[in-house]
Amino acid sequence: MTALSDRVHLRNGHARPSRYSAFALLRHGVTGESWPLAWRTHEPRHSYDVVVVGGGVHGLATAYYLARNHGITNVAVVDKSYIGSGGSGRNTAILRSNYLTPDGVRFYDRSLTLYQRLAAELNYNVMFSRRGHLTLAHNDSSLRTMRWRAEVNKACGVDSEVIGPDDIKTLVPFMDTSTQTRYPILGALYHPPGGIIRHDAVVWGYARAADAMGVHVHQDTEVTGIDVEGGRVTGVRTNRGSIATNVVVNCAAGWATLVSDLAGVRLPVQTFPLQAAVTEPVRPFLDTVVVSGTLHVYVSQTDRGELVFGASVDPFASYSTRGSLEFVEGLASHVLQLMPSLSPLRLLRQWAGLCDMTPDFAPIMGHTAVEGFLVDVGWGTYGFKAGPVAGEAMAECIATGRTPELISAFGLRRFADGTLVGEKGAAAVGH
Amino acid sequence: MILLPCPWCGSRDAGEFSYGGELTPRPDPRTATREQWRDYLYLRDNVAGWTTERWYHRMGCRRYLTVRRNTVTNEVTAP
Numbered sequence: 001m002t003a004l005s006d007r008v009h010l011r012n013g014h015a016r017p018s019r020y021s022a023f024a025l026l027r028h029g030v031t032g033e034s035w036p037l038a039w040r041t042h043e044p045r046h047s048y049d050v051v052v053v054g055g056g057v058h059g060l061a062t063a064y065y066l067a068r069n070h071g072i073t074n075v076a077v078v079d080k081s082y083i084g085s086g087g088s089g090r091n092t093a094i095l096r097s098n099y100l101t102p103d104g105v106r107f108y109d110r111s112l113t114l115y116q117r118l119a120a121e122l123n124y125n126v127m128f129s130r131r132g133h134l135t136l137a138h139n140d141s142s143l144r145t146m147r148w149r150a151e152v153n154k155a156c157g158v159d160s161e162v163i164g165p166d167d168i169k170t171l172v173p174f175m176d177t178s179t180q181t182r183y184p185i186l187g188a189l190y191h192p193p194g195g196i197i198r199h200d201a202v203v204w205g206y207a208r209a210a211d212a213m214g215v216h217v218h219q220d221t222e223v224t225g226i227d228v229e230g231g232r233v234t235g236v237r238t239n240r241g242s243i244a245t246n247v248v249v250n251c252a253a254g255w256a257t258l259v260s261d262l263a264g265v266r267l268p269v270q271t272f273p274l275q276a277a278v279t280e281p282v283r284p285f286l287d288t289v290v291v292s293g294t295l296h297v298y299v300s301q302t303d304r305g306e307l308v309f310g311a312s313v314d315p316f317a318s319y320s321t322r323g324s325l326e327f328v329e330g331l332a333s334h335v336l337q338l339m340p341s342l343s344p345l346r347l348l349r350q351w352a353g354l355c356d357m358t359p360d361f362a363p364i365m366g367h368t369a370v371e372g373f374l375v376d377v378g379w380g381t382y383g384f385k386a387g388p389v390a391g392e393a394m395a396e397c398i399a400t401g402r403t404p405e406l407i408s409a410f411g412l413r414r415f416a417d418g419t420l421v422g423e424k425g426a427a428a429v430g431h
Numbered sequence: 432m433i434l435l436p437c438p439w440c441g442s443r444d445a446g447e448f449s450y451g452g453e454l455t456p457r458p459d460p461r462t463a464t465r466e467q468w469r470d471y472l473y474l475r476d477n478v479a480g481w482t483t484e485r486w487y488h489r490m491g492c493r494r495y496l497t498v499r500r501n502t503v504t505n506e507v508t509a510p
């Protein structure tokens with residue numbers, strides 16, 4: 001069995017994926033030659049240096065940066081379903097770095113920087129589209145918070161400013177900026193570097209680049225147990241057999257507590273669904289990403305012309321990803337308050353993703369009391385935009401054994417020490 | 432639609448209720464250690480399956496009630 005899986009690995013290990021380019025596109029177009037698979041499938045090895053649980057943006061980015069920045073390539077990424085089947089494929093793909101605390105701003109600004117050059121780095125078109133990001137203020141207190149955020153952002157070198165209703169109307173002509181509405185728009189935090197990206201492409205791009213460096217991506221591989229002996233991790237058990245390893249990273253997002261429970265590590269995390277929906281495609285008319293915390297809605301138009309809507313998390317904890325009629329009703333009324341002319345549009349579909357919410361709306365990253373069991377969880381409603389920087393930081397954490405300065409505030413111990421993070425700018429909606 | 436069994440009003444739409452979270456026993460504040468108290472504040476079982484939780488009938492009789500709910504299927508039974 002060992003020999004077989006090693007042979008498969010060696011044979012595959014030498015196959016380099018072809019580079020995507022205009023020339024390759026032309027060549028494949030002319031010759032009709034089929035494209036090679038973007039990543040390979042393997043039999044799981046009997047041991048890996050690192051096993052990452054969860055094949056989403058966070059897990060795959062962790063594996064990619066382990067290989068690229070630290071030369072650790074004997075890595076497996078396991079997912080109980082297909083890669084990107086969880087939060088990475090269910091978010092609304094909005095990127096921004098206009099947070100409230102300097103720690104938060106620096107962290108997400110690093111992520112945005114990585115995202116902006118990701119397509120060139122991975123040789124994969126992730127379709128980053130810099131649109132500008134508007135967070136609307138409908139009352140005095142949120143306008144005050146917008147000014148605060150703008151000042152913190154500027155001090156950290158991030159482009160943000162507060163603009164008035166006239167400027168908003170110029171940016172989004174379809175917006176109802178009159179004073180006759182239930183929640184008149186008083187101003188907005190305008191964040192020009194914000195934008196949207198193709199979330200599936202980010203997952204696939206990381207998987208392909210990690211695979212090219214020797215990382216194994218195991219889909220349909222569910223972790224059923226984590227072996228801990230004498231306070232340290234010795235292996236994981238999966239539905240495809242046992243794997244010996246000294247390092248396990250929990251990147252399982254909505255299922256984070258279920259994975260941590262296997263290692264005996266309790267997390268202050270509760271799982272809430274967050275629903276989103278998409279309309280039929282229409283001509284491009286909405287450049288900017290529009291967010292309203294008061295109305296619990298965010299809107300952006302994809303490159304295909306569909307409008308993507310998201311909301312705040314559902315009002316009770318659940319692992320169900322079924323959509324609800326209450327959500328669509330509320331969503332429609334809120335969107336129409338912002339842009340009444342959208343009323344003829346029809347919704348194509350709605351879905352829900354699972355958010356692992358922490359008490360302080362900040363992630364939990366780094367080492368735990370069990371040696372070799374690391375967590376990158378608690379990403380709640382803001383995980384997708386942090387994927388690259390979280391992967392980079394977790395890779396450093398694993399490779400060096402030390403917690404990088406950038407994530408030192410996000411340790412699990414903060415709940416015991418009483419040093420919670422005050423990041424209320426976390427998700428623009430819901431709190 | 433999820434119906435919750437209010438002992439006073441009968442089966443009502445979950446939209447009328449506020450979620451109180453899973454039932455966690457409160458340690459005695461006079462004797463609890465700091466760790467026990469923080470566990471009580473922050474740690475939840477977050478079960479994928481049947482769990483016991485509190486709800487508040489906010490738009491009805493304003494009573495608190497305990498229900499059993501399956502967090503995967505959202506099936507509900509009385510405790």
